[in-house]
Amino acid sequence: MSQSDYDYLCDFLKERSGLALAPDKEYLVDNRLLPVARRHGRKTVAELIQMLKGPDSGHLKVEVTEAMMNNESYFFRDRVPFDRLGDTVLPDLLRTRALRKKIRIWCAAASTGQEPYSIAMQLDQRAELGGWRVEIAATDISGDAIERAKAGLYSQFEVQRGLPIQMLMQHFEEVAGQWRIVERLRNRVDFQTINLLTDFSRLGQFDVVFLRNVLIYFDRDTKLDVLARVRESLAPDGYLLLGAAETMVGLGDLFKMVPETRALYRPNVAPKKPELALVPGGARVA
Amino acid sequence: MKRCLIIDDSSVIRKVARRIFEGFGFTISEAADGRQALDACVTEMPEAILLDWNMPVMDGYEFLRALRAMPGGDRPKVVFCTTENDLAHIARAMHAGADEYIMKPFDKEIVEAKLQEVGLI
Numbered sequence: 001m002s003q004s005d006y007d008y009l010c011d012f013l014k015e016r017s018g019l020a021l022a023p024d025k026e027y028l029v030d031n032r033l034l035p036v037a038r039r040h041g042r043k044t045v046a047e048l049i050q051m052l053k054g055p056d057s058g059h060l061k062v063e064v065t066e067a068m069m070n071n072e073s074y075f076f077r078d079r080v081p082f083d084r085l086g087d088t089v090l091p092d093l094l095r096t097r098a099l100r101k102k103i104r105i106w107c108a109a110a111s112t113g114q115e116p117y118s119i120a121m122q123l124d125q126r127a128e129l130g131g132w133r134v135e136i137a138a139t140d141i142s143g144d145a146i147e148r149a150k151a152g153l154y155s156q157f158e159v160q161r162g163l164p165i166q167m168l169m170q171h172f173e174e175v176a177g178q179w180r181i182v183e184r185l186r187n188r189v190d191f192q193t194i195n196l197l198t199d200f201s202r203l204g205q206f207d208v209v210f211l212r213n214v215l216i217y218f219d220r221d222t223k224l225d226v227l228a229r230v231r232e233s234l235a236p237d238g239y240l241l242l243g244a245a246e247t248m249v250g251l252g253d254l255f256k257m258v259p260e261t262r263a264l265y266r267p268n269v270a271p272k273k274p275e276l277a278l279v280p281g282g283a284r285v286a
Numbered sequence: 287m288k289r290c291l292i293i294d295d296s297s298v299i300r301k302v303a304r305r306i307f308e309g310f311g312f313t314i315s316e317a318a319d320g321r322q323a324l325d326a327c328v329t330e331m332p333e334a335i336l337l338d339w340n341m342p343v344m345d346g347y348e349f350l351r352a353l354r355a356m357p358g359g360d361r362p363k364v365v366f367c368t369t370e371n372d373l374a375h376i377a378r379a380m381h382a383g384a385d386e387y388i389m390k391p392f393d394k395e396i397v398e399a400k401l402q403e404v405g406l407i
Binding site for chain 2: 079156157160161162164165166168169173174177
C-alpha cells in the first residue's frame with residue numbers, strides 16, 4: 001500500500017467514524033481489510049482502496065469502516081463500572097427520580113450488545129426497581145454489530161468471559177450450541193445504529209451514559225465535540241461512565257469526576273466552553 | 287501460595303490446566319478420578335479445585351457431593367470444567383455445591399474470568 005493510499009484511508013476513516021489511525025498501523029489495516037478485499041475479488045488492500053475511491057462505493061464504505069472498528073466486547077467488562085452503577089449511581093437515581101420512577105440509560109458504543117445486556121441483567125436483580133420504568137438505549141456505528149446485538153445470540157466462549165454462571169442460568173437459553181439472552185431482557189434494550197460524529201440529540205435525555213472505550217480512538221478535537229454533545233444529552237445531575245483506563249485529563253471541564261471513583265463523571269454545572277477546532281463529518285463546532 | 291487440585295482423567299487437559307493455573311501463581315496437584323481426588327483432599331485440602339464431570343471410578347458430581355460432606359470440604363472453591371454444556375448439568379453442579387462452571391473447550395481468559403468471579407485471584 002502506498003503512502004498516499006494509507007493517507008487516503010486515514011482521512012476516510014477520520015471523516016466517517018472519528019477513528020484516528022496512527023501512522024504505524026499498516027499491519028492493522030492489512031489484517032482487517034484484506035478479508036474485505038478478498039470478498040470483493042481483490043487481492044490487495046491497495047486494490048480495495050482504489051474501489052473505495054470509485055463511484056458506487058456506498059456499501060463498501062460501510063464495510064471498510066465496520067471492519068476497522070474494534071467490536072471486541074464481553075459481559076461485565078472491567079467490572080468496576082458495573083460496581084459503581086450498583087453502589088453509587090442507582091442508589092442516587094432511586095432517590096432523585098423517586099417521583100417519576102423512570103430511568104434512562106444509554107450505551108453509546110454498544111458493539112455486539114454485551115454491555116447493555118449486562119446492565120439489563122444487573123438491573124433485573126434490583127428489587128427496588130419494581131414498578132419503575134427503565135429504558136436502555138444501545139447504539140453503535142456498526143450496523144453488523146447492532147444486528148448481532150439485537151439477536152442476543154452468543155457463543156460458548158463469549159458467555160464465559162465475565163458472565164457469572166448464575167447469571168447464565170437465569171438469563172440465557174440454549175439454542176443449538178449457542179446461548180441466547182432471554183426475550184424478556186432482549187425486549188428491554190432498544191438497539192439503533194448511530195455514528196457518534198453525527199447528531200444524536202433525537203435519542204432524548206438520559207440519566208446515565210456509558211461511553212466506554214470509544215474516546216480512545218478519537219483525536220482531541222473529536223473527543224471534545226462528542227463529549228460536549230453527550231453532556232447535552234445527559235441530565236444535569238446524571239452520570240457518565242468512561243472505560244476503566246480512560247480519563248478526562250486534557251479534555252476541559254465539561255465533566256467532573258465523582259470523588260473516590262474511577263471513570264465515573266458528572267456534568268459540571270457551569271463549564272467553560274472548550275476550544276474546538278474544526279471537526280470533520282458535519283459534527284457541531286462549539 | 288494457593289493450592290489447586292486439578293481433577294481430570296485426561297492427562298492432556300491436566301497439563302493444559304496446570305500451565306494456566308501455575309501462571310496465576312497456584313501450586314498444583316493432580317488426580318485422574320474422584321476417588322484419587324478425595325484421598326488427596328484428606329491429606330491436604332486445597333483452596334481451589336478444577337473438576338471434570340465424566341471420569342472412571344468416581345465422577346465429578348459424586349466427588350463434589352462427597353467433598354462438601356467432608357470436614358473442611360466446604361472451604362475449597364470448586365470450578366467444574368466439563369463438556370457437559372447444557373443448563374441441566376450446570377444446574378445440577380451448582381446445586382451440588384460448585385462455585386463456578388467452565389464449559390470445554392476453554393482458554394486462559396475464561397479461567398481467569400472464573401477465578402476472579404470466585405475471588406481466587
